[in-house]
Amino acid sequence: MKDPKVFLKKIGMQFDVKPAQIDKRFQKSLSPDKQDEVEEIWAMMSMNMATGCDLYPLPETLKQAAILFSHDAPRYRASLAWLRTVALASEASSVFEVGSGAGFASAFLQSEIAGVSVGGIDAIPSLVDIASELTGSEFACGNYLDTEGRPENDLVICDFGFDLANFHPSRKPHGTAVAGRYEYCPGCSEDFVPQFAPYFAAWKSWMRPTGRLAVVGRFQNVGMVLAAGRAAASCGLGLVDDLSTKLRVDTPVGKQAFPALVFEISSEPTFTPEDSARVYAR
Ligand SMILES: C[S@@+](CC[C@H](N)C(=O)[O-])C[C@H]1O[C@@H](n2cnc3c(N)ncnc32)[C@H](O)[C@@H]1O
Known part of the structure; x- marks a missing residue:
């Protein structure tokens, strides 16, 4: 490959x-x-x-x-390779990219997987135009949090397609809890759950019932991974453990790591501190 x-x-x-x-x-x-x-x-x-x-x-x-x-060139290299692994393992023939930017991830999957159809949505009109031209497919312009999804895709991907600057800092008192070998602040983690939930609900709205969601982003610590996983569970999404990982990237400003999580619809999903620690340790 x-x-x-x-x-x-x-x-x-x-x-x-x-x-x-x-x-x-x-x-x-x-x-x-x-x-x-x-x-x-x-x-x-x-x-x-x-x-x-x-x-x-x-x-x-x-x-x-x-x-x-x-x-972000080194990060793109790692996330695109991971997204290809997820798309192939999921036998995805339709991919929808949320926060698609200029559509690099969609275009890469299109070039690697024969017959896959791609589409997506982003809030920035000029990037949407670039994505549409690059892929020859229709990308929509808008805020995905306010847009009604069409639940018809095998795989929804979010490659850094959300902005943590829109999340407010925790209003709860700081404390310490332990997940595996990591310490985290339970108040901060809890406060992120209702903030992540609308994102997972919006992303899920583009998935077919048997589809999957692959999200990679700057989840800064194990508490934030826990918050994302719990928000996903609150939307009926359970972790696909064997495809979830942490991408390690060498950048000009040092080594960085990005949790990369896969979810699918599950009847009674849970996400525990142990789940977040296991994924975060990878
Ligand atoms: C860091 S860029 C990543 C773009 C693309 N996923 C990539 O990997 O090249 C984040 C993108 O997410 C988009 N975005 C963030 N929140 C969004 C929202 N609620 N609705 C639509 N687009 C959003 C931004 O407009 C921006 O283009």
Whole structure:
């Protein structure tokens, strides 16, 4: 099977390039008015008044999007390989991507799995256009939290397609609990459950009853994995243990790890601290 790096390089993603160089190349790839806009956003970012997400509406072409997202090139390489494993193990012939961005994951699965149909939804119109053109499939524009899903897909994928900045910090007093060999704050974990629940409900709404959901993201600690798993269980989704893992990535700013979870509809799903510790230890 092909290394996803081959696909990612082909669409214009830059590997082994320092972050400052990626920024320069991204700015140079933009039209003059957008070059000014990016300067303004970087200035705001340096004052903590904007985040990297504020850059997402800028790309208008696949090349520009691929350069912008090159900051996460090693992470894409790992998540695309994992998503392919999940799609193949699930014998998925229809994939729907939530928070699809420019559709890189969908396009990769399309290039790797004969006959698979893809589609998705994202809130940023220019990225939706890029995804539709890249895949030749229809991607919808909108907030998936407010959009009625069509429960007809074998596999729903979410490849960093949610923004933790929209989650509020815990309002409960901090404490310490233990899951396996990890400590976590039960208050923080509990407060994340009702915040994750609408996301899982929205993602599930695109799954057929026998379908699966594959989510990879910046679940920062075992307490957050527990919150995600419990939110999934509250929506009737149980963990598919043998496909769930933790992706380990070497990035220019150090080693990082991202829990990658698979769920399917289950009659009495549970998700315990032991489940979160087991997945988090992988
Ligand atoms: C970090 S980008 C990842 C994009 C894509 N999944 C990828 O791997 O290239 C996160 C994307 O999720 C989208 N997103 C986050 N929350 C969303 C929501 N509630 N509805 C629609 N799109 C959302 C953002 O617009 C953004 O394009």
